[in-house]
Amino acid sequence: MSLADKLDTTQIESNLAQEMNSFMKNLDKPNILLAGPTGCGKSTLCNLVFGREICKVGCGTPVTRGINKITDPDIPVTVFDSEGYETGADFGDGGQDSSQNYYGIITGFLDSQHDAGHPVDVVWYCVSAPSERITDADFKVIRAFQDRKIPVALILTQIDVATEETCETLKRISISELGENFRENIFESSIDYLNIPVPAGIKELHEWTLRQLPESRKESFIISCNKNFDQKFEQCLNYTKIAVAAAATASVSPVPFSDAAIITPIQIGLISKILTVWNLNQLEKLAGCVALDTILPSIGKSIAGNLIKMLPGFGSFAGAVINAGVSSSITYGLGYALSKACKEIHRHVLDGSNIDLNEVFNSQFANAVFEYAKQYKKDNYGNK
Missing domain, CATH: 3.40.50.300 (P-loop containing nucleotide triphosphate hydrolases)
Structure with a gap:
């Protein structure tokens, strides 16, 4: 059984919940x-x-x-x-x-x-x-x-x-x-x-x-408003760019063989911000469904699966490494695909229509992460 299949998100959920709470607490309110x-x-x-x-x-x-x-x-x-x-x-x-x-x-x-x-x-x-x-x-x-x-x-x-x-x-x-x-x-x-x-x-x-x-309070206003889809999406892209830059400058790291490490702290921070911008931190209140239980396993499995695709030999030998190109590319793919998925969920919630999170975060989501990551890597790193 691969790491992607056996992923246990309990610790990841805990880390993400803490990150989301910290993010909201530190926002500068207008x-x-x-x-x-x-x-x-x-x-x-x-x-x-x-x-x-x-x-x-x-x-x-x-x-x-x-x-x-x-x-x-x-x-x-x-x-x-x-x-x-x-x-x-x-x-x-x-x-x-x-x-x-x-x-x-x-x-x-x-x-x-x-x-x-x-x-x-x-x-x-x-x-x-x-x-x-x-x-x-x-x-x-x-x-x-x-x-x-x-x-x-x-x-x-x-x-x-x-x-x-x-x-x-x-x-x-x-x-x-x-x-x-x-x-x-x-x-x-x-x-x-x-x-x-x-x-x-x-x-x-x-x-x-x-x-x-003031510049420091615009972010909070965007998050607070529900129908500003374009501004929310643009804000998520800004978060993604920052996370990608951080991932690119991070030191080369070994492939993680623990469930909790498959999603990096940089990616946890990015996920928490994107979910907050699209108000998915309140999805249980708004739509009566538990978002994190469905979203996190899909995200974790997507990252693990895409590491397998982008790292020759991943999962077959110890000592394989995740270089800056792979890390930043997967972070970009994750941020862009998650932003689009959350936008669709948010639209359904506001319309009052039913939304099946399992249909949103399925194999197509993982494929979208991979395609965006692959294109980003090609555009910025070539064959490295």
């Missing part, structure tokens, strides 16, 4: 503030952008009067949800207390977060399009963000129950008040997100937000 009048659809917008129910009724921990902090151990982002103010109370009328208090709550929160070393990275300011109004109170709060150099997006929400003329009027008023350059910061969203997979403006808001975030 801080996003939801702002705007009461009832303007802030929570709905948040759930739309992330493609999952982050903001739930009654969720969050109060951090100050009027602002709740929303966190989830499986989602590397921190959302601050403000309660808003009643739109009937504008700064220019006799009932200005509500909006004036809101302005004080927001500015006080921004300054306290900054002083504590946890500044707000991005603000999503929501205004209900069917309300047909954006007030001086809104503009004053938005300018407070601008004065503090905090990127702020204005989102016209609930556009599916507003006229196009109303939306255009609100945009025109906003640009007149905030300047022509602010045009690029205005987006739209629909309340009927269940029947509109990618509402107009949500994709653009996601991309805008990603551009505004």
